[in-house]
Amino acid sequence: MTAPSPSRPHTAVVIGASAGAVQALLATLPALPADFSLPILVVVHVPPDRDNALASLLQAKCALTVKEAEDKEPIAAGTIYFAPADYHLLVEAGGTLALSTDEPVNYSRPSIDVLLESAADAYGDGLVGLVLTGANHDGAAGLKAIHDAGGIAIVQDPTDAYAAVMPQAALDACPAATTMNLDAIASYLSSLGSA
Amino acid sequence: MAEAVEDLEIQLLLEALFQRYHYDFRHYARASIKRRLIQARIQLGFSTISSMQDRVLHDPAMLPRLLDYLTVQVSEMFRDPSYFRALREKVLPHLSTYPSLKVWIAGSSTGEEVYSLAILFKEEGLYDRTIFYATDINPEALAAAQAGVYALDRIRKFTENHQKSGGRSSLSDYYTAAYGRAVFDKSLKENVVFSDHSLVTDAVFAEMHLISCRNVMIYFDRPLQDRAIGLFRDSLARKGFLGLGSKESLRFSSHAKGFSEFVGGEKIYQRREA
Numbered sequence: 001m002t003a004p005s006p007s008r009p010h011t012a013v014v015i016g017a018s019a020g021a022v023q024a025l026l027a028t029l030p031a032l033p034a035d036f037s038l039p040i041l042v043v044v045h046v047p048p049d050r051d052n053a054l055a056s057l058l059q060a061k062c063a064l065t066v067k068e069a070e071d072k073e074p075i076a077a078g079t080i081y082f083a084p085a086d087y088h089l090l091v092e093a094g095g096t097l098a099l100s101t102d103e104p105v106n107y108s109r110p111s112i113d114v115l116l117e118s119a120a121d122a123y124g125d126g127l128v129g130l131v132l133t134g135a136n137h138d139g140a141a142g143l144k145a146i147h148d149a150g151g152i153a154i155v156q157d158p159t160d161a162y163a164a165v166m167p168q169a170a171l172d173a174c175p176a177a178t179t180m181n182l183d184a185i186a187s188y189l190s191s192l193g194s195a
Numbered sequence: 196m197a198e199a200v201e202d203l204e205i206q207l208l209l210e211a212l213f214q215r216y217h218y219d220f221r222h223y224a225r226a227s228i229k230r231r232l233i234q235a236r237i238q239l240g241f242s243t244i245s246s247m248q249d250r251v252l253h254d255p256a257m258l259p260r261l262l263d264y265l266t267v268q269v270s271e272m273f274r275d276p277s278y279f280r281a282l283r284e285k286v287l288p289h290l291s292t293y294p295s296l297k298v299w300i301a302g303s304s305t306g307e308e309v310y311s312l313a314i315l316f317k318e319e320g321l322y323d324r325t326i327f328y329a330t331d332i333n334p335e336a337l338a339a340a341q342a343g344v345y346a347l348d349r350i351r352k353f354t355e356n357h358q359k360s361g362g363r364s365s366l367s368d369y370y371t372a373a374y375g376r377a378v379f380d381k382s383l384k385e386n387v388v389f390s391d392h393s394l395v396t397d398a399v400f401a402e403m404h405l406i407s408c409r410n411v412m413i414y415f416d417r418p419l420q421d422r423a424i425g426l427f428r429d430s431l432a433r434k435g436f437l438g439l440g441s442k443e444s445l446r447f448s449s450h451a452k453g454f455s456e457f458v459g460g461e462k463i464y465q466r467r468e469a
Contacts (some may be wrong), residue, residue, distance in 0.1 A: 070446075100413060
């Protein structure tokens with residue numbers, strides 16, 4: 001699979017994952033080098049009353065700083081932010097994070113679409129968006145928004161995914177997206193941030 | 196380019212709403228407001244934000260429909276039970292030393308938090324000496340809050356939350372179920388004043404012992420957050436308490452020094468004297 005060649009330097013990476021997310025993220029994010037220069041924003045579907053243990057789990061395995069996103073927090077390079085349970089995560093045009101308790105989108109809060117669409121708006125063609133494994137349709141509209149704004153759209157190969165529904169829905173909504181397996185995603189991401 | 200035009204349209208619409216109706220959303224966090232306005236545009240059947248603006252400027256009946264998109268928050272009773280547990284175990288013992296109390300629920304929306312606090316204060320024996328002010332800018336949300344009627348299918352979650360908050364009674368003691376609805380007891384709102392108040396444009400109206408304002412600040416931009424937090428500080432009695440949402444904090448606020456953390460993990464702050 002050939003990685004899409006960037007037209008200009010990328011500014012951020014956004015990732016959405018649902019069923020099977022933990023394994024998929026463990027197969028990709030720990031591969032990133034300590035000098036990775038882009039911020040990474042992640043939405044994983046987690047039950048609303050569960051504390052997001054994923055950030056601490058990944059912090060133990062990643063060279064980068066991993067944290068739960070805070071409202072109004074300035075987005076820092078080389079940091080991985082997770083949406084808190086039961087809040088949507090959005091990107092403001094000025095490069096800060098925002099949270100909301102708006103109604104669930106695609107039955108989900110946090111919703112991948114909400115993050116991806118707001119990030120597409122804020123970052124335009126500098127954004128790289130990934131939709132990974134999952135068993136619902138969240139992220140499809142968001143990935144299309146990223147592509148329409150000139151960003152790079154990547155989908156985990158449905159045959160490689162623990163749950164194929166979500167990546168397949170994203171591909172259906174955004175046929176121009178590049179499919180990759182997790183290994184290819186890991187090396188592609190590493191290549192992005194070490195520029 | 197279409198993108199930039201829409202951003203301009205949103206800015207103009209917010210300006211129009213302020214100048215025509217004095218509803219000021221100009222300093223709301225823009226990413227959320229944009230999402231909501233696009234949703235309103237689609238669901239209300241307009242092709243552009245500008246055409247929606249034309250309509251709302253000339254037809255006041257359109258305003259409440261638009262306000263519903265811009266303001267209404269669906270909450271739960273006892274949302275984040277650990278917050279209410281902290282109020283019960285740590286804050287109310289302090290409040291019980293006062294002969295009379297004032298509590299402000301700022302941004303009370305459809306009232307779930309108002310009834311939660313009323314029940315909490317009843318259980319802890321403080322209700323009778325307390326006046327609650329429930330304020331919001333949306334008149335329809337205020338009316339719903341005052342009615343205190345919720346769909347019965349939401350009650351299971353409310354009950355679970357209430358139990359986790361350390362509830363000393365059964366939630367079912369406080370409502371009557373009929374026709375798929377739970378009607379909360381009138382006695383809960385005897386001491387509640389429901390009132391229109393804007394954190395953006397209005398001022399201090401009473402001296403409070405506790406202000407609970409949860410998941411409102413996340414919708415404001417930094418300058419507006421600062422205004423609201425300053426308003427809260429000025430409204431609080433000496434050593435009064437401020438409770439925010441679980442993901443909100445005073446950390447990025449210019450008023451951070453005006454408060455000390457009282458129960459940090461639950462975002463409960465206490466006014467610090469200069």
